[in-house]
Amino acid sequence: MNLDRTIKSINQCVRCGSCRALCPVFEQSGWESANTRGRIMIMKGLTCGLLPDSQVLDSLNSCTTCGLCTENCPAGINPPEMIESARRELVLQGKMTAQEADLSKNIFASGNTFADSRDRLSWLKERSLPPKKADYVYFVGCMNSYRYTDTAARTFSILRRFGATVLPDEQCCGSPLLRTGFDAQRFMDENCRQIEDTGAQTVITGCAGCYTTLKKNYPRNFHVQSVPEFLAERVSELDLLPLDLTVTYHDPCHLGRHNKVYEQPRQVIEAICRLKEMQTNRKDARCCGGGGGVRAGYRDLSLQMARRRLNEAPKDADFIVTACPLCIRNLRDGGGGAKVIDLVDLVAMAMR
Ligand code: SF4
Numbered sequence: 001m002n003l004d005r006t007i008k009s010i011n012q013c014v015r016c017g018s019c020r021a022l023c024p025v026f027e028q029s030g031w032e033s034a035n036t037r038g039r040i041m042i043m044k045g046l047t048c049g050l051l052p053d054s055q056v057l058d059s060l061n062s063c064t065t066c067g068l069c070t071e072n073c074p075a076g077i078n079p080p081e082m083i084e085s086a087r088r089e090l091v092l093q094g095k096m097t098a099q100e101a102d103l104s105k106n107i108f109a110s111g112n113t114f115a116d117s118r119d120r121l122s123w124l125k126e127r128s129l130p131p132k133k134a135d136y137v138y139f140v141g142c143m144n145s146y147r148y149t150d151t152a153a154r155t156f157s158i159l160r161r162f163g164a165t166v167l168p169d170e171q172c173c174g175s176p177l178l179r180t181g182f183d184a185q186r187f188m189d190e191n192c193r194q195i196e197d198t199g200a201q202t203v204i205t206g207c208a209g210c211y212t213t214l215k216k217n218y219p220r221n222f223h224v225q226s227v228p229e230f231l232a233e234r235v236s237e238l239d240l241l242p243l244d245l246t247v248t249y250h251d252p253c254h255l256g257r258h259n260k261v262y263e264q265p266r267q268v269i270e271a272i273c274r275l276k277e278m279q280t281n282r283k284d285a286r287c288c289g290g291g292g293g294v295r296a297g298y299r300d301l302s303l304q305m306a307r308r309r310l311n312e313a314p315k316d317a318d319f320i321v322t323a324c325p326l327c328i329r330n331l332r333d334g335g336g337g338a339k340v341i342d343l344v345d346l347v348a349m350a351m352r
């Protein structure tokens, strides 16, 4: 297997196992092949002729790309990046799980992760409203376009006050494809073309997966902001009513560890109500279990991780607030139910 770019990192791993104790997948499964160090050993094996059988695929594809290992690796390597690169090599060889094959087929056929043929902007009641030219583009993402349409509508009703528009034919940002090893150029090119047409210099998204992808995988022709960053800068202009609530905040991996957006969502929450931290938070926050294609491919494992994360919430919290629709879905399904809400939903409650 050609893993040239990652061989240096594989050799830099000193097998210390600091990552082993932290990997949320290992916490659930207990298999060495399901922790960071084991995955690195398997990648080394692949470079030496190990055949990518189903156990190898399970090892590499059960990583949520949470980045807890990166944060704590004394050798300074980035295991999720290495794992994504190994997944790319495997996909190039036609080796993938059935769930990955289905997911990619759906996206290539429909432009969204759900193979949903409905109008992506169905949540937008006044279709003539979004201007063609604008300073900001609200990039909605597949989850909020099709599953959490109320959150999409609430987000846009805030952002349009500041001059935002939406893309006329937004496509999946490409994150699920890129994270699982597929090529997403076609979708990135199409989204870029539409962003350019609006003349906007800034793209704002409420999805942590879209955020990482727009920021790190797209050409740097525009500034990318998460909704919490945008709201934190304008919190004094939002005319928020204080609420008698205690909430906690779950750091989405792709907003927190991957992009260091820790304080802005907390600033917005503290402008509204009391914030009580989860047992692990910021760079140490446990993963919800839903990322990296794990929810699609290993549902039980993913929900076990969600339950473990939910156990870290303060018992007296009225809501578990987060800033990623994938975290919301996994934490709700893991038992959090309606207690798990988007930061924008909290802001909407506090708007006069
Ligand atoms: S913490 Fe880093 S160096 Fe240690 S085993 Fe894990 S990946 Fe290797």
Ligand code: SF4
Residues within 6 Å of the ligand: 019, 022, 023, 024, 025, 035, 036, 039, 062, 063, 064, 065, 066, 067, 068, 069, 070, 079, 080
């Ligand atoms: S990114 Fe997270 S799930 Fe993947 S190997 Fe590292 S700690 Fe484990």
